[in-house]
Amino acid sequence: MIFQKYAAPKYFYPLAGKCLPWFAWLCILTLGAGLYLGLFVAPPDYQQGETVRIMFIHVPAAWMSMFIYAVMAGAAAVGMVWKIKLTDTFISAAAPIGASFTLIALLTGSLWGKPMWGTWWVWDARLTSELILLFLYLGFMSLQSAIDDPRRAARAGAILVLVGVINLPVIHYSVEWWNTLHQPASVVRADGPRIHSSILIPLLVMMGAFKLFFVSIVLLRMRSEILENEADSRWLQEQGA
């Protein structure tokens, strides 16, 4: 099977190296377009004024925090069923990026909350469940570094990621289930987005840029981890790093 072939480090390493520059350049272009649209084209909000521009960082970062976790959980499930080593490499490469996007969502939310809500932080359901997501990422990362045996570390990590998945619907529905300070969803809703295209388009472009950033960095980190794990492998000596 072609998938299994490319799941072998020997084939994955050069393939990832070839794809990486394309994703990286596409990311830079998309990011440039997103920042231009968000900072220069999008109009200020009639109530929130210019603070609405924080949204172009905050919302895509929050989406990424959940997206990366969901993909990690999917990879953990696949890795457990089919015993593919590359999924472990992927999960440990993705976790720090996921944690970073979660941190960005929390910090920019705080910078936005202060002028609009009058507070840096409240123990609202959305904010609290997003903070729990950050702890899940950090918990996974410290678990990985605490266990010396790589197989056991990967297995324990996969279980932690799968158990933590329960937090994702909690984050998403927190604004509906509890009467919170955080506003409900305006883009990902059953009846379609409820925001004007001048705001929606930069939001989606920034989302694309963050996704491309994630793909680029995860490929870089995976290549780096393969070099560390396979340093003594023959293929690496033959085809070169």
Add this chain to the structure above:
Amino acid sequence: MNWGEFFNMGGYAFNVWGSYLLATVILGLNFWLPLRTFRARQKKIRHANETSSQKN
């Protein structure tokens, strides 16, 4: 357009630019730190390959 007004962000310069700055720093570190590690490992392996091929 007026650049002074643009940087002022309607009086919310700290919050808006603070958000963009934090994101830049965090994403920048996400790029720079793994790249540095990767290049160091690559260099180490290339060096090891060179010395072993000299021995042969």
